[in-house]
Amino acid sequence: MVLRHPWIAPELSQVGRTEQEWVAEMRPAFDEAARTPPLREASSPPRQDAHPRQIRDDDFAYGLERVLDGLAQGRTR
Template sequence: MAEVRPAFDEAARTHPPLREASSARQDAHPRQIRDDDLAYGLERVLDGLAARLEA
């Protein structure tokens, strides 16, 4: 990750939301980022299914 960080920073320079989100997680281990993203996505899917069942 450290090797590609400079290229990512340059590419994100013109995209403030991407740059801000990345900066908040730059010290996290890639595995932790992946696990957090999976958990977030799964929660959203389950929320959608629950809402559908309640309707």
């Protein structure tokens, strides 16, 4: 399955890659991420007592770290 996004094809064409090449390269990482349970859940304390703002901030920081990790991994290939 190839995802079609209006922004991805032009961006990839600027670096000389097709959307299909990008998906083929990233597919193993996507599959691994889908198989691996998040370590954060296993290592984090229960959040029921946390303030909602703290939960949002923690979730945002966690998501941002994952995005940055993905971008960094993409640059090393």
